[in-house]
Amino acid sequence: MEENVCLSQEAEPPGQHAGLTGLALDELFQNSLAVPAVTPVTKAIASRVFIMPSRGAAACKPSPRSQSFRKQYFPDASAADWNDWRWQIRNRITGAGMLSRMLWLSAGEETAIQARGGAIPLNITPYYTSLLDPMDPDQSLRRMVVPVSAEFERSRDESDDPLGEDHDSPVPGLVHRYPDRALFLVTGFCSTHCRYCTRSRMVGKHEETLADRDRWERAIAYIENTPAVRDVLLSGGDPLTLPDEALDWLLSRLRAIPHVELIRIGTKVPVVLPQRITSGLCHTLKRHHPLWMSIHFAHPDELTFEVSQACNRLADAGIPLGSQTVLLAGVNDSVETMKRLVHALVMNRVRPYYLYQCDPITGSAHFRTPVAKGIEIIEGLRGHTTGYAVPTYVIDAPGGGGKIPLLPGYVLGHDDQYIRLRNYQGRTFRYPDLAAVTDSEARV
Numbered sequence: 340m341e342e343n344v345c346l347s348q349e350a351e352p353p354g355q356h357a358g359l360t361g362l363a364l365d366e367l368f369q370n371s372l373a374v375p376a377v378t379p380v381t382k383a384i385a386s387r388v389f390i391m392p393s394r395g396a397a398a399c400k401p402s403p404r405s406q407s408f409r410k411q412y413f414p415d416a417s418a419a420d421w422n423d424w425r426w427q428i429r430n431r432i433t434g435a436g437m438l439s440r441m442l443w444l445s446a447g448e449e450t451a452i453q454a455r456g457g458a459i460p461l462n463i464t465p466y467y468t469s470l471l472d473p474m475d476p477d478q479s480l481r482r483m484v485v486p487v488s489a490e491f492e493r494s495r496d497e498s499d500d501p502l503g504e505d506h507d508s509p510v511p512g513l514v515h516r517y518p519d520r521a522l523f524l525v526t527g528f529c530s531t532h533c534r535y536c537t538r539s540r541m542v543g544k545h546e547e548t549l550a551d552r553d554r555w556e557r558a559i560a561y562i563e564n565t566p567a568v569r570d571v572l573l574s575g576g577d578p579l580t581l582p583d584e585a586l587d588w589l590l591s592r593l594r595a596i597p598h599v600e601l602i603r604i605g606t607k608v609p610v611v612l613p614q615r616i617t618s619g620l621c622h623t624l625k626r627h628h629p630l631w632m633s634i635h636f637a638h639p640d641e642l643t644f645e646v647s648q649a650c651n652r653l654a655d656a657g658i659p660l661g662s663q664t665v666l667l668a669g670v671n672d673s674v675e676t677m678k679r680l681v682h683a684l685v686m687n688r689v690r691p692y693y694l695y696q697c698d699p700i701t702g703s704a705h706f707r708t709p710v711a712k713g714i715e716i717i718e719g720l721r722g723h724t725t726g727y728a729v730p731t732y733v734i735d736a737p738g739g740g741g742k743i744p745l746l747p748g749y750v751l752g753h754d755d756q757y758i759r760l761r762n763y764q765g766r767t768f769r770y771p772d773l774a775a776v777t778d779s780e781a782r783v
């Protein structure tokens with residue numbers, strides 16, 4: 340652990356949210372639907388990190404943890420303010436002065452926050468800040484959002500665009516790599532910045548230009564003119580930081596394209612800004628089915644009372660939920676932590692979908708694990724827990740090769756007409772392999 344220091348400088352002004360061309364998002368916020376009461380919850384499963392909500396009970400309140408944090412650090416804010424996602428965005432923690440009043444910053448954290456240039460800016464919602472351990476810079480959640488000086492060290496093979504997305508971009512803000520799928524980067528804004536972000540080259544830097552209606556029109560025109568695209572993934576930045584009206588407009592335009600069968604949204608908002616998952620938003624989203632959602636979870640401690648409700652609302656809106664998790668050293672790189680995470684996810688109707696090897700983004704060496712660690716985790720899950728709870732471990736090939744799945748070595752080889760296999764307990768089995776029989780007979 341690094342030495343703790345306390346800063347005394349004044350708070351920076353709250354971050355401003357960029358918007359669509361000619362219309363600040365704050366204006367859209369003012370015009371957007373009122374935030375309704377949150378989803379009912381009645382029954383807590385015995386766990387510190389997640390709750391299984393049920394339908395039809397009274398509206399819930401923020402957790403006691405949230406309430407106490409709000410009263411301590413935002414004494415002028417009401418419970419309704421705290422529950423308003425627009426208030427959360429307006430009051431993001433964006434500077435060392437603000438953060439040091441809530442956490443004791445280590446020397447490495449303080450240096451990194453002050454340096455700023457070159458790295459993704461500090462940016463955390465008050466809600467997510469309430470989950471951080473004020474005294475422990477090594478806490479998993481804190482490591483994911485508070486910068487450290489190691490971010491400024493560029494290691495071998497690291498890159499600002501490790502997946503080569505810019506190379507596969509036929510129009511600005513759209514990546515077309517796989518023939519039938521397109522990645523639509525609809526905004527550069529995120530409510531909270533992850534320190535290992537693959538898109539750190541754009542997140543927090545080009546918010547105004549990405550969420551630009553002319554850019555959107557060009558990307559939509561490209562999709563309209565490319566009949567092979569049957570699946571559009573909205574990402575960014577975080578699409579769910581857009582107002583309901585903007586999302587509705589965008590989804591309506593995409594839904595009007597006959598060859599677009601499926602729309603997906605990639606987001607971390609349900610984790611870092613669960614207040615955004617209002618019934619108004621769910622009502623908007625469910626009008627555009629089939630709509631799937633990939634949520635960026637990283638650690639079981641993220642499955643809080645509030646997040647559980649957010650997932651419940653999305654699932655009740657008929658949206659299939661998957662989780663995409665980046666394997667991070669010192670955060671979630673153990674079978675025990677990953678098992679807690681995947682169990683919490685399936686309890687909240689989120690299917691663990693991908694476990695990603697961390698991309699070699701510039702300054703990420705302190706987050707990256709050996710590939711053997713990912714395989715060890717999959718080996719510790721497969722056969723040892725529910726199959727639905729086991730994600731696919733992948734490396735997104737540097738330079739744009741796409742996702743390549745990695746598995747423990749379950750195939751031991753062939754004996755004549757049998758394939759030799761190893762199960763989760765290490766026992767070996769033989770299976771009659773028809774292809775091997777055919778080959779063998781052909782050879783005779």
Ligand code: SF4
Nearest residue numbers: 529532533536576607
């Ligand atoms: S939410 Fe996604 S896009 Fe935003 S900073 Fe985190 S990883 Fe990057």
